[in-house]
Amino acid sequence: MIGVLVVVAVAAAGGLVYMKLVEEGFVRYNKWDRRVRGTLRAGDQAPDLELTKYDGSTLRLSSLWAKKPVVLIFGSCT
Numbered sequence: 001m002i003g004v005l006v007v008v009a010v011a012a013a014g015g016l017v018y019m020k021l022v023e024e025g026f027v028r029y030n031k032w033d034r035r036v037r038g039t040l041r042a043g044d045q046a047p048d049l050e051l052t053k054y055d056g057s058t059l060r061l062s063s064l065w066a067k068k069p070v071v072l073i074f075g076s077c078t
Contacts, residue, residue, distance in 0.1 A: 048061050
């Protein structure tokens with residue numbers, strides 16, 4: 001029984017260390033992980049980006065800000 005507890009404790013500690021290394025940027029989460037640390041923080045105004053729409057045309061965020069508030073969400077939606 002003690003052997004099982006030791007294995008579980010070591011596995012949990014290893015998982016926590018791995019997640020901390022990912023969080024700090026020393027280890028990539030997966031091959032699609034493209035996170036880059038920047039200076040933008042929660043509550044800051046987003047830069048005026050030019051985005052490409054599905055039909056290939058472009059859209060500037062400033063054109064949306066003039067009409068109504070804009071909420072940008074970055075990250076996985078799955």
